[in-house]
Amino acid sequence: MKKKVLTILFPLLVTVFSFILQSVVVPHLSVAGIAPNLIIVSVVSVGILCGDYAGILSGFAAGLLCDVFFGQYLGFYALIYMLTGYIAGLTGIAMFLEDITYPVLMCGAMDFLYGVYCFVFQFLFRNRLIGAFFLRRFLLPEMLYTVLCAVLLYPILRFVHRRYLTEKPAGKAAEAYRV
16 A cells, blocks of 8 residues: 555655756756756656656656746646656666666756757747757757756656655665665
């Protein structure tokens, strides 16, 4: 019962914590107006570590929080974050969780798709910005900054997940198991 509650609470707690960091701390860490997207890092990490359903739950909750507090339209961010969690959860099933390469690359790819989604639906349809300028000035620097944050945050989230949500093996297998 305790593990089931933690399995549901872990994605939600990570999501709320990353939203608070994104809205309170990250604006002070911006460099030349570019800030990392910690919500993408947390949604991708939850999707990879806990599966597609937890990724969808985490992405929807994060997107809904962003829509309510920052968005113009309800559901705009919920859709992209929910799809991000779903894709990370589907592809993360077959990946080795200890390797940091895949989650970091997934965070970069999902941040790129997030940037393209926002560009198309917020700027391009209103003919307000040139694509090459947006790519060079905003999209690629934010993606690199997000990837750097993923390198730092994914091992912490993996440690917490492994410590509290993963079954510890018994017997000889326990000797090889390290937290």
